[in-house]
Amino acid sequence: MFDLIQYIVDGLAVGSVYALIALGYSMVFGVLQLVNFAHGELFMVGAYFVMYAISLGLPWPMALALGMTFVGLFAVIMERLCYKPLRGAGKLAPLITAVGLSLLLQNLVQAILGPNPQSYPAQLPDSSVTNWLTAAVKGSGEVVLPQLPEGLFDWGDLVIRHRDLLIFLVAVGVTVGLELFLRKSRPGRGIRALALQPNAARLVGVPFDFTISLTFFIGAALAVVAGLLQGMADNQVTPFMGISSGLKAFAAAVLGGIGVIPGALVGGLVLGIAERLLVGYDLSTYKDGAAFFILILVLLLRPQGLLGKARMVKV
């Protein structure tokens, strides 16, 4: 019995990271009906960016803020250059472009930073640019590596790491904050309007391109938060972390109800718990299939997801 509770608790932490990535998929799909395949790579690029910024000597909040801005703007530019020209060109073209972008980012990072896993403090490639950067940032002295809280709630049969709790709280906080932003703020309501009725939204004066850019920016920035948490928790980032976590996060978004913000959180958590249960009962070799099994069940039986309201799926 305690085993079961333990696995569920463990699953919440694993699922929280999926949830943070799923939010971005969900928002973009809600607005454009596009699976932004490159979203998982934004998570990966974010994890690298923040790790290098911290290893250069920046305090972590500044590294995170810089990473969110940089990757967010990158996502905006990516949308403008690669997705915008294909609006109205059917479903196939943007989807294939997205797969191409994902491949491009994964291999660019691999080419520049190497294919092998990196851990804190990251070794910067030796070049005049990085040397200059190191000198510029390190002026203040020592590099302080960030640490997730190390403590433990230990109740004998049930053990919870403080860091798991922290990651869970961040995911819940971000989801609530995002939902409030979408409901209360003017740009947030613009995003919702666009998702609901694109043409009507345009007619009542929602700035179309700006709102789409904003959606991409927010989704990417949240993926960077997930990247920082995952990188610190594992003390490891690789060029391939985006593809595996990204695909599972997409499954989580569909499970919760794509386009529904709290759905991404619920989907992520359910998926995390399912995976940990399989590991707990020594079926870990089936773990990677679980996300996709759930994805297909949901797609076939309840395409609107757990929290979504039934409506005609736009085809």
Add this chain to the structure above:
Amino acid sequence: MTMHSHPSRRVALTVLSAALCSLGLGISSLASAAASEVKVGVILPLTGDKATFGQESLNGLKLALEKAGKDAPQVKLQVEDTQGTPSGSAAAVNKLISTDKVNVIIGEVASSNTIAASTAAQSAKIPLMTHASTNDTITAGKDFISRICFVDSFQGAVMAKFATTTLKAKTAAILVDSDSDYSRGLRDSFKKAFIAAGGTIKDDLVISYSQKDRDFKTQLIKVRKATPDVVFIPGYYTQVGSILRQAKELKLNTKFLGTDGWDSPDLFKIAGPAAATGHYVSSHFAADDTDPRVQEFVKEYKSRNKENPGAMAALGYDAGFFMRAAVKKAGSSDPSKIRDAIAGMRNFDGITGTITLDANRNAVKPAVIVQTTEKEFKFLTRVNP
């Protein structure tokens, strides 16, 4: 509706361009096949989650070939990256045999990768000599496959004996990498020897993980509840580093025992100094061994590569000298003659010990046990077979 040209024209175009490509290929291969030298194919995990093993092996191998002098037979290396995966290894070995026409092959490191490569080498009758794959089954029934390292039935028994006699352990848990033949073989040999020495290992404390896993909390909590005397992890450093780190977070204070898959500087980077300290590992070589030949190697390796050599570097170095000796003995670039020379090698004096191949082409040689500190392995003892 798209316009399209006549199919036959396009077929002709494809055939023509394929022929042109093959022509380019052929010329490049012919140009590199000089007269009397022996082409040695090398398959190593130069990228991926076992990359330090591949890099160290290659550094050691190159150092050995440079040192061997001009009068030794000329050996040309053709290196292929396997990305540390079985499918990458199978593709690499096929390329070496079919396109590069190598006479003999050295590699891989991970047992599953060597097994994947061995079918093609055996059926093409090209000898494959692994310097580091320890799984028992690799050479079984394949007379062109050999190795210059010890086997896992020996390595597992060494650690079981160390656990029961030196550490006085009565109970143990095993964490198994279910994706690896190496890990599964060591699980069995350790378990057998540990139980034979009077210890107990409960079935539910033989717990598996996958090479893709990043979070090992669920497995470690099972271990934590059972509080065994020792935990044996026959795995590779990328996953083991994370396991040690997370064990520390969970305040799991059991002693960990490892095998040669731990022997990488990255173990300390991933685990962090506190979590890496104080574990016992079986390996092929220790950089702080006082043997003067070992120290000479360490000095030379360090001056070239800016870091201490690990076991893979030492095995790569031995493989280089061993291969030269075998080629010289064969006196020919004929693969079958090289195979016979390798299989017949007795008392080859390497820095990882004296290497004699037995009837099954496995090396019989000592293992060392090292202990981890915050950032490196310290020599503890040597165990003879």
Add this chain to the structure above:
Amino acid sequence: MEQLIEYSILPLMLFGITAIQALGLQLILGGAGLLSLGHAAFYAVGGYSAAAFTVYAAPALGITQPFVMMLLSLGVGAISAMLAGLLVAVPCLRLQGDYLAMATLGFAEILGTALKNIEAVGGTRGFTGIPKLSSLLWVFVVLALVWWMLHRFRRTGLGMAIQATRDDEIAARSLGINTYSSKLSAFVIGSAIAGLAGALYVHALQFISPDEADFSRSVIIVLAVVIGGMTSLFGSVLGALILVAVPEVLRFAPEAIREQRMIYFALIVIFVMLFSPKGLQSLIVRLLPKRKSSARAAAAGGKS
């Protein structure tokens, strides 16, 4: 010359196998307009079944003749991949666009996970000990047959129904075309062709692991089809040739350039989608001098 061919056997075989896979996906992606992101899974299923046949079934049945073994294993590969394709297509083809792409991806991952858990074929560590039966001749004969068959297929009633469904599903339905079954046949035939490629592959490399069902392998086939031009059979073969030949041609280039081929391929795909949706074959065909016969074929219409 003999020696030249001998040195090039492996790359040419890999080109042929990739081209067969690409032709199979071309029917699904270019022919029926369905994005399958799990094509490699059918290839893996075909490869595994074919290998299991030669390693386990053939000796039990007393079949030892290499030619017969290879021929039968091709059949086993194609049929098992076809069944896997059917298993995926029946539920998934109700979905459209992005959802269909994700469902095929999901099924591929599930098939891969299933392969990892079958110990008789080596689990995650892969299937070893497969005899070498495949050869350059086998690969090119199968490639030619598949190409010829698909070329003929487009002129059949079913072939035209598939294209009509792609171009305008509602209009096709109004003409009495069963759009579901035409999509289903495209998907299933495409999967069977992937299975043929799988059977050729395992008997060439003598090894297969669940990695072959990976998403990244499926992406490679999508690359071949899209780069070459997804509306034509020739484009798929050209795409496969580019994927296999570029790394070989770059052998002489500095390592820094040679190792980055996936970056070029990704850039080409994005470029093709944005500026030249018919792919590189359209550029090549345009550069070639027109002949009368080809002009006549073009006038006769018919979409490649």
